[in-house]
Amino acid sequence: MYRVFSGVKPSGDFHLGNYVGAFRQWVADQREHDAIYCVVDLHALTEEIDPAYLREKTYEAAVNLLSVGLDPEICTIFAQSHVPEHPRLTWLLECTATMGELRRMTQFKAKGYGQETVRVGLFTYPVLMAADILLYEADRVPVGDDQRQHLELARELAQRFNSRYGQTFTVPQAAVPTVGARVMDLQHPERKMSKSVDSPLGTIYVADEPAEIERKVKKAVTDTDGEMRYAPEEKQGLANLLELMAVATGETPDEVAARYTRYGDLKQELAAALVELLRPMRERRAELVKDPATVHQVLRAGAARAHEIAAATYERAAAAVGLLGLGC
Ligand code: AQP
Numbered sequence: 001m002y003r004v005f006s007g008v009k010p011s012g013d014f015h016l017g018n019y020v021g022a023f024r025q026w027v028a029d030q031r032e033h034d035a036i037y038c039v040v041d042l043h044a045l046t047e048e049i050d051p052a053y054l055r056e057k058t059y060e061a062a063v064n065l066l067s068v069g070l071d072p073e074i075c076t077i078f079a080q081s082h083v084p085e086h087p088r089l090t091w092l093l094e095c096t097a098t099m100g101e102l103r104r105m106t107q108f109k110a111k112g113y114g115q116e117t118v119r120v121g122l123f124t125y126p127v128l129m130a131a132d133i134l135l136y137e138a139d140r141v142p143v144g145d146d147q148r149q150h151l152e153l154a155r156e157l158a159q160r161f162n163s164r165y166g167q168t169f170t171v172p173q174a175a176v177p178t179v180g181a182r183v184m185d186l187q188h189p190e191r192k193m194s195k196s197v198d199s200p201l202g203t204i205y206v207a208d209e210p211a212e213i214e215r216k217v218k219k220a221v222t223d224t225d226g227e228m229r230y231a232p233e234e235k236q237g238l239a240n241l242l243e244l245m246a247v248a249t250g251e252t253p254d255e256v257a258a259r260y261t262r263y264g265d266l267k268q269e270l271a272a273a274l275v276e277l278l279r280p281m282r283e284r285r286a287e288l289v290k291d292p293a294t295v296h297q298v299l300r301a302g303a304a305r306a307h308e309i310a311a312a313t314y315e316r317a318a319a320a321v322g323l324l325g326l327g328c
Contacts, residue, residue, distance in 0.1 A: 012195030021144030078302030
């Protein structure tokens with residue numbers, strides 16, 4: 001049985017990109033693999049965030065993960081800060097990684113390169129992410145396309161550590177969906193849909209009411225030539241809508257394009273399809289918010305199981321680099 005690990009940052013409200021690029025796969029994986037999912041709250045500290053907001057979003061993240069269909073009876077759901085081995089292993093991996101490879105991370109280049117006031121954590125967080133993954137000896141890491149480079153770093157650090165100190169870590173594989181790996185902002189189709197970018201009309205949140213979803217899809221930016229074809233390079237806005245419809249129906253984007261002639265018809269049917277896609281989540285969330293005791297219990301049980309696995313990996317890594325254990 002494969003071990004699968006993935007995480008989500010509680011830095012805002014979850015959106016359609018998170019669902020399509022990641023959660024969909026997480027739900028499918030829990031039935032076939034040993035699946036471990038983490039709310040990576042330490043990652044949310046890399047940029048300014050209000051403490052009360054972070055607490056609220058971390059709790060909501062757990063509610064949302066349960067709402068999308070994760071079942072704590074068959075998978076593990078926990079908060080990163082509840083397992084102290086994450087920052088501990090990060091240090092060992094920071095002493096394995098180089099400045100040069102962290103400088104090449106495109107997310108850092110986009111958000112903080114060259115700024116004196118940028119937090120050190122924003123520069124080093126790909127190493128924390130590597131620790132998240134390697135602690136659980138994950139074979140597969142389902143992620144959206146934006147995380148591919150970070151996954152490559154985790155693989156590189158695992159291999160380097162293993163070859164320097166002896167076999168310690170499993171080298172993970174990225175699992176990126178073939179359709180919907182990068183859901184784009186509906187108003188700015190050249191950039192990905194993102195929870196920390198303020199684009200209220202361009203972002204469909206998983207908690208949006210049907211009328212909101214319809215309004216946002218109707219106003220989605222396309223192009224003026226009116227030609228219905230799937231061309232992600234030339235027609236980014238339309239390609240995004242075709243991909244989303246393909247995710248909802250199980251077709252390919254080209255097959256979807258062949259069924260429509262007018263953008264308006266595609267938008268109307270896509271809005272209806274997205275409302276249906278997100279409906280079960282909305283209903284489950286309404287139930288769960290009334291039951292915080294269950295959510296806290298899921299996080300406590302998840303942390304206990306995660307800690308058991310993480311502690312064993314950390315001890316192995318610490319011994320490998322030469323740290324004197326308490327047992328001496
Ligand atoms: N637009 C997207 N399309 C497809 N997949 C996406 N993911 C995120 N955005 C898209 C995938 O969702 C999982 C959880 O991501 P995350 O929330 O932890 O962090 P992120 O990738 O940095 O997402 P955001 O929304 O852009 O957050 P902020 O704005 O706070 O940085 C990951 O598997 C990710 O690939």
